[in-house]
Amino acid sequence: MSASDVERAPSARRERNAVQTRREILAAATREFADRGYDGARVDQIAAATRTAKRMIYYYFGSKEQLYIEVLERAYTAIRDAEQSIDVEHLDPIAAIRRLAELTFDHHEAHPDFIRLVSIENIHRAEHLRRSERLTSLNTPAIELIATILERGRATGAFTAEVDAVDLHMMISAFCVFRIANQHTFGSLFGRDLTSPGLRNHYRTMLGDMVVAYLARGRPTRP
Amino acid sequence: MSASDVERAPSARRERNAVQTRREILAAATREFADRGYDGARVDQIAAATRTAKRMIYYYFGSKEQLYIEVLERAYTAIRDAEQSIDVEHLDPIAAIRRLAELTFDHHEAHPDFIRLVSIENIHRAEHLRRSERLTSLNTPAIELIATILERGRATGAFTAEVDAVDLHMMISAFCVFRIANQHTFGSLFGRDLTSPGLRNHYRTMLGDMVVAYLARGRPTRP
DNA sequence: CGGGCTATGGACTAACTAGTCCGTTATATA
């Protein structure tokens, strides 16, 4: 995130800065692809949104598809980095899993572009994601974290259910992703804006309640 | 589904049948749009998949966009009709809500094209759905059904939580939709095929457990 | 049994869009 290497004295005419130009294209491309989908996105539009010309997109990325893949890679890397920095080791299992769910909720809410890119990539049956070595080899900190919490919860007896970490991650993601990804059709059909600020805390709590109730199910609620 | 009205003796040369031609175009268009998205879909490809020519698409539907809207309308009408025929009145509240969840699960599994169309429409921020009077005025039997079950559950004391019908529908949909809609990216990243036949029952049960655990949990929340 | 309306076909077009050609300019290094 440091911009020190891109801050040079601007020359009167052309400024030359490979890293920044590249970055600017990626930023514009992320917006365009997330906004309109892969086929709907226009390379000319991406170029117009940068300080540079279309030629540069092909200079740096080679093709529309390769540009899209790098957009995907950057977006996924960002969320993995965020997951990596989650620290819930000091919390008891129930509080830890609730906190993790809330962090996922918050991250998804803060990055609707990422959610849109994931939806778009699923429409394409993940063909680009599958082709990216960087992404298929990316480890998934969230799963390991969930696995650790689940183990602790089972040890203390807080969780009565045998649950798989990947499944629990799916459950949490499903709730968070649906709320953002399907907000438009859901809103039109049921007259409820799932992303309304006034309902944010309601749904955040609902998610935590759901996950905790599922993990502790069967157990009588104790005082 | 009856084809009695379209079965005529095929003439040697051109056959004329407005209803069937129209229907054939809609079927091909549903496949093409669900497969490639709105922008990715090709009108020529839709025409090629029918027995008729591209000209007919414009004759009957006027534009690619109007064709897409009618595809959406047909898909949504189908799922609403299915919801309408659900009967769980004879079951106790807990069994009823579990059954409803399972029916949603089954329907989504059986209609991946519908799920894909919904994803695609959300990428377009529901602009087409919003423009369709037929869809915005469509009533939602699922919500009313859930509301009835919730009322009964609260009356009998089976459900300890105050839950809104729309929210519960969201929770159920989120699980079912995510499993289908995000199967490709999820599969690539976590190495698990959410739609594998061997896991079908596992996830179906998990959904029911989740919903029931949530409804019967100790602590209520309100919207 | 013929006129008129509905349905149909296929070639055509105008506009768009990913990608390229070729020349130019800045900067690092010798």
Place this chain on the structure above:
DNA sequence: TATATAACGGACTAGTTAGTCCATAGCCCG
């Protein structure tokens, strides 16, 4: 300062694609 090379720009192109023109063929009704 010379020059090699990386960075850049804009006009151009080839291919594609939604949508149309014009002509024709089947069908219904009198």
